[in-house]
Amino acid sequence: MATAKFPRVEIEKHIKLTPENLERIMLLGIPISLQGEEVEIEITPNRPDLLSMQGFLRMIKTYLKEPGLKKYKVNPPEKNFRVKIDSSVKEIRPFTACAIVKNLKFDDIKIKEIIDLQEKLHTTVGRNRKKLAIGIYPLEKITLPIIYEARAPEKIKFRPLEAEHEMTGLEILQKHPTGKEHSSILNGFEKFPVFVDAKGNILSMPPIINSHETGKITRDTKEVFIECSGFDFATLKKTLNIIVTTFADMNGKIYAMELQYEKKEITPDLNPEKIKLSLDNANKLLGLDLRERDLEKLLPKMGYEYSNGIVKIPAWRIDILHEVDIIEDIAIAYGYDKLIPEIPKVATIGEESKKSRIKSKISEILIGAGLIETSSYHLIKDEEAKKANLKENEKIEVEDSKTDYKLLRPNLLIPTLRMFAENKDHEYPQKIFEIGTSFTKDMREETQIKESENLIIASSPANFTEIKGIMDYLARILNIEYKLKEASHKELIDGRSGAIIFNNKQIGYIGEVHPQTLKDWNIKMPLSIIEISLEEIFNSLLSSL
Amino acid sequence: MKNNKESEEIIEMLSPIERKVVPYLKKSIKEIIKLSGLDESSVLLAIQFLEKKDILKTKAKTDRIIDLGTNGIYYKKNHLPERKLLLTLEEQNHLQLNEAKKLSKLSENEFKVALGVLKDKAQINIANGKISLNATKEELFKKSLEEQFLEILPIKESSLSSEQRFAFETLKKRKDIIEIKNETEISFELTEKGREIAGKEIKLDLLEEVTPEIVKSWTSGKKFRRYDIQASVPKIYGGKKHFVNQSIEYAKRIWTDLGFTEMQGNFIDSSFWVFDALFTPQDHPAREMQDTFFIKNVQAKLPDSKIVKAVKQAHETGIAGSKGWNYSWKEKDAKKVVLRTHTTSLSVRTLASLKESNFPAKYFAIGKVFRNETVDWSHGFEFYQTEGIVVDPNASLRHLLGYLKEFYKKMGYEKIKFVPSFFAYTEPSVEIQVWHPERKIWLELGGAGIFRPEVTTALLGKPIPVLAWGQGFDRIITEYYKIKDLREMYSNDIKDLRNKKEWIK
Incomplete structure (x- = not known):
């Protein structure tokens, strides 16, 4: 979600923001709130065309009072309105879409609006300039035609925006604040892309920065050159359309440019795309019974033109990939609030998974024995892994965790020890259990990580007899047989610990926790523990479900 | 008459030490100790009991004693x-x-x-x-x-x-x-009830506890000492299901009652199942490390090549009449292993396993999902989602609203609002808001929609409509238990767990 703020006065010149109108805008899926002199809206990533005040106004005006596809005139290229795309950019940043807009009048507010729009498009559609970047230049400072080419960094020399001196391409990436921020996009390339005018002046080094001399809009600017550079020509063209129509809504006159690729292209192209729409598909997907004439009414409210099964799509909409995208807009125009929820009379048999059922049974038995169920995080801290002496191959780490929790838990013992430490001042006895997933590395698994469901039972203060009593009870009630084999465990007292054997497989351990471990974890009271993997028990019990 | 009966009942309620004290109640405590033959602490205990029975009122006076x-x-x-x-x-x-x-x-x-x-x-x-x-x-x-x-x-x-x-x-x-x-010297004054019984010689042969001997030799006519049933008793604690799991169990029952089958699956999955199969472009911000937990040093295997090919095509040039995202899709990114960011990965895997003869089919899951978030009162890195899909050639947006409305109604939210929203893998998309009748606000509970044909065609081979939702569940739990700080959900504070009220719905 991107947030945009517009001056309320400007909006209300066109649409009064009455409670009723606010509610209707909200029903378009645009959260809107009035904050003093400002109107704040939130825009979903599929609608960058609403990020400018002009785009937003265009949409709500169309929806509330002037339905239909808004048309803009694109004047043909004048002399030298050309950009030559050199093949050297192919591997670096292959495409650009360009336009010229005349008849503009800037003041400080308008300049800020344009810069805001540009920045929002950079972060959203542009994926932080990686996929797409926009440059806007005062036409009076540059000489047409323009070349888009790639040059070795040392052969790029210009004064970037807000810098004191000229810099080379590399210097910009290393020293200029904007350059440093986005340097990763160009790092590793032997050549960097540049726009150069007919006099040989560098206009910009996309997607990093414009020239201070030829790439800065001022209050005196009346005409602009606009370029979008990036990797996906279709997205570039649509983003260019978003910008030129915004300028056109500021009274600008749009002029096309000739792009000299291997094959000639003309941009901007504001001709609406056409897509087929089946009334039947729309009705099926929405569960409605609309007629042709309903579509003729609903689609223009969303800015489309519709006739005879063909929808004309505004050239600034980047989100229409498929007929379903149009169908959603039909539903929005119809009103989500008017859709009547319905549960179809289709018989299906519901069922809880068998594993869930067995887990519920185990819980029930242990709760009956007076134990409290706990629920812990699946991640553990570094320091906990250290206390538990986890070996390197037992550690599975997540990348760049924002908290101290950095590793997947290899067992339930670690979170349980943490829990007893945190509860050391609460009333005893404390008897708990938890059923949860543990994680181990296993190259045979699809993700190279094996997940297994474990059960931990812990009681404090309790000795071996008491904890074994619980294991006996659980096994007796589940009607399974287990054996104990003397075995040592790094956290348990030797001679008071054992391996739990079920179906001839070791499924876990039982015993009294060693005082050294208790001390390490800052636990005051004696503690006895059972931890078993439930997988074998599931297998054995599943057959009886 | 009434007074007599009342004082008789009081007398029957007296414990043995109280009975020994009552005959001397008109005297001072010191004298009672001498006369009753009880030690000081028993007399004081008896006085305390008698006060609870409203027979006397004690006064405490603290003095400096020179000894x-x-x-x-x-x-x-x-x-x-x-x-x-x-x-x-x-x-x-x-x-x-x-x-x-x-x-x-x-x-x-x-x-x-x-x-x-x-x-x-x-x-x-x-x-x-x-x-x-x-x-x-x-x-x-x-x-x-x-x-x-x-x-x-x-x-x-x-x-x-x-x-x-x-x-x-x-x-x-x-x-x-x-x-x-x-x-501190304790003295007392008799209440009206007390004056009634004070000084009375009590010659009652009352039984204390039922013992096997009493049962064996029982003849009618014997009386038991009456208990003060208002007296407080020591607290006991029972075994309990975790409150989060109590609510989950309830939600599971709603879904099974509505005819849904439970899906289960791994927390750890490949980006392929979590993102790519959901038509989420590989440069989508959700796929960045600052939002998602990627697992270090592992790489996933991709499923059978038919699905991989279809997904690649959906992204690159489009499938089922779609234009696609128009970029070059990389297997390497799809192989990255993540902690699932939504339970929708379970739905996707389920879809990939279905055949046409299975339709209509309805599935649900309630499970933990993970986001790389900081932890504070309103954020956590783990939370529950309730997931559902309906695979039905005749499914419609209105059905989606119908199922969700029913679910939230059973959760106690009568008023529900559907607002347009956007997700990369659903179209139309809906955001669900429910009206909280006490707090008088709309709660935003998350998204739903109909899977895009790019998703369903790659997985099912055909653009069958699939209704889908994956909603945050913790919000419902915190609202029910009035939990202000999300960290309370999984802090396992034993005192808190012992005293948490039962999920009653």
Whole structure:
């Protein structure tokens, strides 16, 4: 979600923001709130065309009072309105879409609006300039035609925006604040892309920065050159359309440019795309019974033109990939609030998974024995892994965790020890259990990580007899047989610990926790523990479900 | 008549110690201790019980009590040092200081004190290293104020006479002769009920507890002592299901009642199933490390090549009439292993396993999902989602709204609002808001929609409509339990778990 703020006065010149109108805008899926002199809206990533005040106004005006596809005139290229795309950019940043807009009048507010729009498009559609970047230049400072080419960094020399001196391409990436921020996009390339005018002046080094001399809009600017550079020509063209129509809504006159690729292209192209729409598909997907004439009414409210099964799509909409995208807009125009929820009379048999059922049974038995169920995080801290002496191959780490929790838990013992430490001042006895997933590395698994469901039972203060009593009870009630084999465990007292054997497989351990471990974890009271993997028990019990 | 019956009932309720105390209730506690034959603590306990039965009202008065100190106890038995010195001198007057000290068997300190006291009282003279008596016989044998004072101890400070106060002040300065304690004295006044029964001799043969012997030899006519059933009892704690799991179990039942089958699956999955199969472009912000937990040093295997090829095509050039995202899709990114960011990965895997003969089919899951978030009162890195899909060639947006409305109604939210929204893998998309009747606000619970044909065609081979939702579930739990701080959900505070009320819905 991107947030945009517009001056309320400007909006209300066109649409009064009455409670009723606010509610209707909200029903378009645009959260809107009035904050003093400002109107704040939130825009979903599929609608960058609403990020400018002009785009937003265009949409709500169309929806509330002037339905239909808004048309803009694109004047043909004048002399030298050309950009030559050199093949050297192919591997670096292959495409650009360009336009010229005349008849503009800037003041400080308008300049800020344009810069805001540009920045929002950079972060959203542009994926932080990686996929797409926009440059806007005062036409009076540059000489047409323009070349888009790639040059070795040392052969790029210009004064970037807000810098004191000229810099080379590399210097910009290393020293200029904007350059440093986005340097990763160009790092590793032997050549960097540049726009150069007919006099040989560098206009910009996309997607990093414009020239201070030829790439800065001022209050005196009346005409602009606009370029979008990036990797996906279709997205570039649509983003260019978003910008030129915004300028056109500021009274600008749009002029096309000739792009000299291997094959000639003309941009901007504001001709609406056409897509087929089946009334039947729309009705099926929405569960409605609309007629042709309903579509003729609903689609223009969303800015489309519709006739005879063909929808004309505004050239600034980047989100229409498929007929379903149009169908959603039909539903929005119809009103989500008017859709009547319905549960179809289709018989299906519901069922809880068998594993869930067995887990519920185990819980029930242990709760009956007076134990409290706990629920812990699946991640553990570094320091906990250290206390538990986890070996390197037992550690599975997540990348760049924002908290101290950095590793997947290899067992339930670690979170349980943490829990007893945190509860050391609460009333005893404390008897708990938890059923949860543990994680181990296993190259045979699809993700190279094996997940297994474990059960931990812990009681404090309790000795071996008491904890074994619980294991006996659980096994007796589940009607399974287990054996104990003397075995040592790094956290348990030797001679008071054992391996739990079920179906001839070791499924876990039982015993009294060693005082050294208790001390390490800052636990005051004696503690006895059972931890078993439930997988074998599931297998054995599943057959009886 | 009524009074009689009432006092009879009260009497039947008395415990054995109370019964022993009641006949003497018109007396003071001290006297009750003597007369009842009970020790002090039993009498005080009985008084406490009687107060709970509204028979009397106690008053506590705290006083400073002067009592013998360690030396005081000794001196009371063996004379104060000054008396010892007087007695020695009486036997043999005009003694050298050294001799007097030796004969009176006083320590250096005691001797000094004794000299000082006697000199002050002018009972001795010291001249030329010799002590001589300076008091009449009568004076000599009269007990000093200090001696008298030691004998009457303990005494309340408030009740000292002026002479006693004088003795107190002088003795206070000397080492450990007297000691001052704060003592709370309990006294009581009878209530109206109390006056009714006080002084009554109780000749009741009431039974205390039922024992096997009583059962064996039971004949009718015997009475049990009546209990005060209002009396508080020790707290007990039971075994309990975790409150989050209680609510999840309820939600599971709603879905199964609505005909949904439970899906289960891994927390760890490949980006392929979590993102790519959901038509989420590989440069989508959700796929960045700052939002998603990627697992270090592992790489996933991709599923059978038919699905991989279809997904690649959906992204690159489009499938089922879509334009696609128009970029070059990389297997390498799809192989990255993540902690699932939504339970929708389970739905995707389920879809990939379905055949046309399975339709219509409805599935649900309630499970943990993970986001790389900081932890504070309103954020956590783990939370629950309730997931559902309906695979039905005749499914529609209105059905989606129908299922969700029913679910939230059973969760206690009667009013529900559907607002347009956006997700990369659904179209149309919906955001669900429910009206919280107490707080009078709309709660945003998350997204739903109909899977895009790019998703379903790659997985099912055909653009069958699939209704889908994956909603945050923790919000419902925190609202029910009025939890303000999300960290409480999984803090496992035993006190909190013991006392948490049951999920009743």
